Amino acid sequence: MTRTTTTYSTIDMTTPPLSSTAKPWYRRPRVTTRPDRFDTLLADTMATLRIAAAHAPCVLASSLSADDMALFHLIQRERLPISTFALDTRRLPRATLDLWQAAESHYAAPIERVTPTCDRRTSLNAAQAESAIYENKAARELCCAVRKTEPLRTALAGKRAWVTGLRRAQSAGRANVPRQERDVGFGLEKFNPLADWSDEALWFFIDSERVPVSTLYENGYASIGCDPCTRPIRFDEHPRAGRWWWEATVSGTATECGIHVAHNIPDATAHQPTGVPA
Numbered sequence: 001m002t003r004t005t006t007t008y009s010t011i012d013m014t015t016p017p018l019s020s021t022a023k024p025w026y027r028r029p030r031v032t033t034r035p036d037r038f039d040t041l042l043a044d045t046m047a048t049l050r051i052a053a054a055h056a057p058c059v060l061a062s063s064l065s066a067d068d069m070a071l072f073h074l075i076q077r078e079r080l081p082i083s084t085f086a087l088d089t090r091r092l093p094r095a096t097l098d099l100w101q102a103a104e105s106h107y108a109a110p111i112e113r114v115t116p117t118c119d120r121r122t123s124l125n126a127a128q129a130e131s132a133i134y135e136n137k138a139a140r141e142l143c144c145a146v147r148k149t150e151p152l153r154t155a156l157a158g159k160r161a162w163v164t165g166l167r168r169a170q171s172a173g174r175a176n177v178p179r180q181e182r183d184v185g186f187g188l189e190k191f192n193p194l195a196d197w198s199d200e201a202l203w204f205f206i207d208s209e210r211v212p213v214s215t216l217y218e219n220g221y222a223s224i225g226c227d228p229c230t231r232p233i234r235f236d237e238h239p240r241a242g243r244w245w246w247e248a249t250v251s252g253t254a255t256e257c258g259i260h261v262a263h264n265i266p267d268a269t270a271h272q273p274t275g276v277p278a
């Protein structure tokens, strides 16, 4: 396989890549009025979740985002036979870890912790410095492969279906997300029950059902991932502008870690440079 390497050695990382320091930070929506057709939207979501549950064993892959917390809430509220796991990349923000613990306690339900193996982390650390993710796209992709894609592949092994919180409104790259699709990369059904949900519908549901969410949404974060690769955004930036922003400085398009474009990932081992055995 030919691997394209992008380097970022010319970027001045000391300059915050924000549109303007004078602009206010993003604040998550407060929606007190029931959005149009919300009841239909919720009914469609429940129907999709029930179809997903019928594909046992089925799992919710949660990032502890507001979207995934809404799904976790529905699964627990309706007692659907869908288990939940989250990828602990060992680089998660403290607030995400706190929410994880609080959610398990609130719902009296486990969120299985899926981690990269010790051997793979050791190999990764031997192959590249932590800061390499900011300097070289291949290094960033390797980190995501070891900390996310490989553990995800392990977590999905033996499952018939997985559920995600993908929504079409999240980004242009997700504009065509269907409610159900065949995930050929992982070889199972993939359900996106919130595909049709707007931001307004999501936050109306979160507040009206008192779903616990990350405190980072009150601090300028619109999309939350690993701590080194997530920053708060200004109110007028795209919601995913705070993810891998240094790559977007070069390409204008870096907003995915790869786990939702699995059909483009032949095998995690294909991404490994010398020094990081599969």
Ligand code: SF4
Pocket (backbone or CB within 6 Å): 089, 091, 133, 140, 141, 143, 144, 145, 147, 148, 225, 226, 227, 228, 229, 257
């Ligand atoms: S999001 Fe960042 S820290 Fe997390 S796995 Fe990817 S490169 Fe590594």
